[in-house]
Amino acid sequence: MTTGTRPTPAQMPRRRPTPAATEGPALDPRPAHRKPWERAVLASSLPGNFRFVGIALSTHADGRGYFAHQPRVIGLVHDTGLHVGQVRVALAALLSRGFIRRSPADGPIDNADLVLTLPPGAFARARRDRQTTTNRSSADA
Template sequence: MTTAARPTPALMPSRRPAARPDTPTVGAPPRPPARREPWQQAILASSLPANFRFVAVALSTHADGTGHIAQQPRVIGLVHNTGINARQVAVALTALRDRGFLRLSPPDGRYDTADLILTMPRGAAARARRAQTATARSSADA
């Protein structure tokens, strides 16, 4: 039984060939404008406890521009990212869901199996903008 020769790094091309600008690229559609930054600002301006905001920001690093999380970190991933134990992460996710910052798909799913989607509750973006302008004013006065 013979096996094919394994490729070595020397046999690999030095870099990926560049796409020609006159030909459309086939693949993923263009990404929508990012919504992660306003979501993070709304989280940081909220009255959530600090460890809940920490879990939220850690979760948002996995999100794309639409708020969907392609590679779901699940509870165990958030435990590894934050260093907070699993029960506290689950409580933080529940608080985020109850306040409207997070949606589960399916809605009755568990955090270990359901997909998490970032959502912006009504009025949260406006509160974040007001908090940001107030901070800017106070630093300008100093």
């Protein structure tokens, strides 16, 4: 096996540097409607207590995904019966997965205003899971 001469850096084609990837999923800036959001959270791979905090959070939202009165962390602690740390971790997971958005974006989660958002593909997965469950239950009958 023979190898040819290796190219030098001067012989290599020039490429433009790629832009740095943004952190987190690309989010839709519009709020998500409450019912599809709940289906998407329940169909997600989040742990059970994270989904529980998400559903408790959604009970405070109107149909369009906005909150008239923000529940804040302490309100979610009272609603769920979980510890403050558990609620903060669950909200951080929902935020990192793209299920909620906070304003201001760099502020602490305790005092931030939240809005329900759907990450890309979450609604389609929830709808697909719901259809397979519906088809399975009708086949069992």
